[in-house]
Amino acid sequence: MAYIISGMAESKKWKRHPKFRDLRISSDGSDFLLNDKLLRIRDHKIKNGKILKVVMINRTYYSVPKLILETWGPPKPEDGRQYFAMYRDGNKENLYPKNLYWGTQLMNxxxxxxxxxxxxxxxxxxxxxxxxxxxxxxxxxxxxxxxxxxxxxxxxxxxxxxxxxxxxxxxx
Known part of the structure; x- marks a missing residue:
């Protein structure tokens, strides 16, 4: 179910994350609300040296593209393979759900x-x-x-x- 919340610069559509019930994500993927508090999207360097967009929930980092896909995108395929949130255009700043897909390759x-x-x-x-x-x-x-x-x-x-x-x- 999508919600419209105003009070920010403009009104946006929001949707609850299926796993984190108190987490809402905007339709453009730019904002995350946890218990009505805006979460900060950070760049986090992971083991292989790549930079990943993350938010912190309960002192744990979670992948922003993955959370967006889980909320706004199609369900992750359940065929036994490991899937990752991938960018269609390769631009890691473009967090729109339509730019994200479930891919099996870790590297583009x-x-x-x-x-x-x-x-x-x-x-x-x-x-x-x-x-x-x-x-x-x-x-x-x-x-x-x-x-x-x-x-x-x-x-x-x-x-x-x-x-x-x-x-x-x-x-x-």
Missing amino acids: KEDLFERDLKLSRLTKDQTYEAFERNQYRGESIASIARDMKVSDMAIHRAIKRINRKVKAKEEK
């Missing part, structure tokens, strides 16, 4: 690209340079590898990484 495509870069012998700029030289200037992978003093396979992987990123953007 941009996170995978960044992780691959950390494991690469090439910097981000070198990766883009290798891609540009191979795809647009027609240089061979071997000559680029010699110039950058890395293996042919490092260049091949860098080009493949950029191709995956370009293909993912075209699919959107």
